[in-house]
Amino acid sequence: MEFEPLDDFEEKLKRSFERWPAPPELKRRLMENRHRRKERPRWFALPREVLVAVSLSLGVGVFAALYSGIASYQHEQQREGEAARQQVLTALRITDHALDNINKQLAAHGRASQE
Amino acid sequence: MAHDWQPDFEQLVDEHQSMVFSLALRMTGDRGLAEEIAQDVFLEFDRWLGKMESADHARFWLRRVAMSRSVDALRRRQTRGTDRWVEMEDHHGIHVEERTSPLGARLEQLLATLPEPQRAALVLRYQEELTPEEIAAALEAPLATVKSYLQRGLKLLRTKAAIHLKEFVREKECVRGV
Amino acid sequence: MKNRFITFIFAAVALAMPALAQTAQLPAPSPIEKELAARASEATEITLDKKMLSLASRVMDGKDTYDDATRQLIENLDGIYIRNYEFDKEGLFTAEQVEQLRKNYETGEWSSLVRNRDRKTGESSDIMVKLVNGESHGLFILNVEPKEISMVLVLGPVQMSDLKKVKSIVKGTVKGRGGAEKSIPTKGKSKP
Numbered sequence: 145m146e147f148e149p150l151d152d153f154e155e156k157l158k159r160s161f162e163r164w165p166a167p168p169e170l171k172r173r174l175m176e177n178r179h180r181r182k183e184r185p186r187w188f189a190l191p192r193e194v195l196v197a198v199s200l201s202l203g204v205g206v207f208a209a210l211y212s213g214i215a216s217y218q219h220e221q222q223r224e225g226e227a228a229r230q231q232v233l234t235a236l237r238i239t240d241h242a243l244d245n246i247n248k249q250l251a252a253h254g255r256a257s258q259e
Numbered sequence: 260m261a262h263d264w265q266p267d268f269e270q271l272v273d274e275h276q277s278m279v280f281s282l283a284l285r286m287t288g289d290r291g292l293a294e295e296i297a298q299d300v301f302l303e304f305d306r307w308l309g310k311m312e313s314a315d316h317a318r319f320w321l322r323r324v325a326m327s328r329s330v331d332a333l334r335r336r337q338t339r340g341t342d343r344w345v346e347m348e349d350h351h352g353i354h355v356e357e358r359t360s361p362l363g364a365r366l367e368q369l370l371a372t373l374p375e376p377q378r379a380a381l382v383l384r385y386q387e388e389l390t391p392e393e394i395a396a397a398l399e400a401p402l403a404t405v406k407s408y409l410q411r412g413l414k415l416l417r418t419k420a421a422i423h424l425k426e427f428v429r430e431k432e433c434v435r436g437v
Numbered sequence: 438m439k440n441r442f443i444t445f446i447f448a449a450v451a452l453a454m455p456a457l458a459q460t461a462q463l464p465a466p467s468p469i470e471k472e473l474a475a476r477a478s479e480a481t482e483i484t485l486d487k488k489m490l491s492l493a494s495r496v497m498d499g500k501d502t503y504d505d506a507t508r509q510l511i512e513n514l515d516g517i518y519i520r521n522y523e524f525d526k527e528g529l530f531t532a533e534q535v536e537q538l539r540k541n542y543e544t545g546e547w548s549s550l551v552r553n554r555d556r557k558t559g560e561s562s563d564i565m566v567k568l569v570n571g572e573s574h575g576l577f578i579l580n581v582e583p584k585e586i587s588m589v590l591v592l593g594p595v596q597m598s599d600l601k602k603v604k605s606i607v608k609g610t611v612k613g614r615g616g617a618e619k620s621i622p623t624k625g626k627s628k629p
Contacts, residue, residue, distance in 0.1 A: 153417055154385070160363035161370075161386040164284055164609075166276040169501040170294055174272060174301050181302070225496035228489045229504075232511060233291035235483050235519045235589075240607040242521075242580040242587035243600060246562040249553050249580075290503060290609030335479070 266311045279325045285382045286329035288371040296328045323397045333375055369419045377412030380405055463516040469537040470520055476529045477522040485517040506606050514593035527583040535581050542577045
């Protein structure tokens with residue numbers, strides 16, 4: 145096959161197959177997942193000086209327990225939410241697939257009745 | 260040989276997320292799945308970031324892995340393509356988004372009915388404008404095989420387009436006549 | 438006397454249960470599902486109760502058109518129950534097993550909208566809706582192909598028109614919200 149200048153149909157294909165833009169949420173979720181994977185909780189992005197000052201005033205032990213407990217809970221909720229979201233998307237996919245198959249069966253049934 | 264290029268993950272995501280997502284979407288025809296694949300590809304990319312030698316290397320890697328993951332996902336799902344007209348009629352009454360022309364939307368649908376290797380070759384040819392040699396590298400397939408996929412895939416797409424575009428034209432005439 | 442009083446209390450509570458129940462309950466997995474899963478080359482089993490659907494809705498925070506559409510679809514539902522079994526070859530499940538999956542929905546509560554049977558191929562399709570006082574409270578879809586069984590149960594106020602939204606979300610053809618313009622995508626360039 146020669147790869148010379150594209151013919152009219154190929155030009156149409158090229159124009160039609162432009163890249164789709166990525167969903168706006170893709171990058172945000174990706175960066176969150178990446179961040180989570182590196183296991184550096186930053187739910188409270190306070191300056192170091194403030195953290196040190198609060199630790200001193202509250203007592204390092206109490207603060208550390210609160211910080212990791214709340215961050216851990218929110219982290220867990222977010223993770224569970226994401227997992228549930230993925231399951232919802234899979235559920236929709238399977239539903240769509242089942243409906244497509246039903247559509248095909250009905251179409252075939254309709255053609256058979258006409259014969 | 261040491262390389263001077265310092266990869267910036269976020270900047271590379273900005274630059275290539277559209278490519279990765281589009282490849283996955285055109286291969287699988289499923290937006291949710293394409294998103295999942297794109298996430299997986301970039302997270303995997305993050306692990307290999309230190310080994311990327313240049314911007315071209317990064318792009319090549321992302322393209323290759325996006326295609327590979329998309330093909331895996333397709334095979335797992337055992338999607339059966341179909342060119343049944345009644346399916347392509349947006350049976351559930353959804354309007355195709357007006358990003359592209361109605362003709363373009365039809366071509367997208369027809370692409371989804373092609374066998375997976377031919378679909379992969381055509382997507383890389385017409386979306387990414389790769390040469391057959393580059394497609395062979397991205398798909399890790401022999402050059403002769405890729406040329407065959409392109410030839411057969413294009414022929415099949417032309418034939419389907421000729422049939423369905425005739426239907427499309429007839430449908431538009433009917434609507435106008437109402 | 439005491440026994441009669443206790444019996445009366447139990448009966449009153451039993452009668453009041455339907456009124457007290459706020460949400461429909463998802464079914465427990467049946468032995469038939471275990472049998473099918475054991476023979477399938479691929480089994481997908483999803484059970485999402487109201488709590489899980491609510492968690493999912495919360496992370497779909499509306500910045501994305503598709504998440505928005507998905508959230509609207511699921512936020513009022515009581516549950517989603519999916520079983521999908523794919524088999525390597527035909528003949529790995531029987532008509533009786535399929536009948537077992539279907540029979541729980543062949544009750545007075547459920548009305549059939551689609552019922553298709555092909556005795557030659559063994560393919561069948563069912564779409565049923567659960568009506569309570571004329572309102573839809575559930576949807577059951579069962580599709581049987583020679584090498585695949587798909588069962589979908591949705592509990593809660595779901596309409597047939599919601600099925601249209603499923604396809605638009607899955608295929609990525611939901612119309613964007615007003616003002617959400619898409620940028621022109623850049624074409625891929627060949628390496629030298």
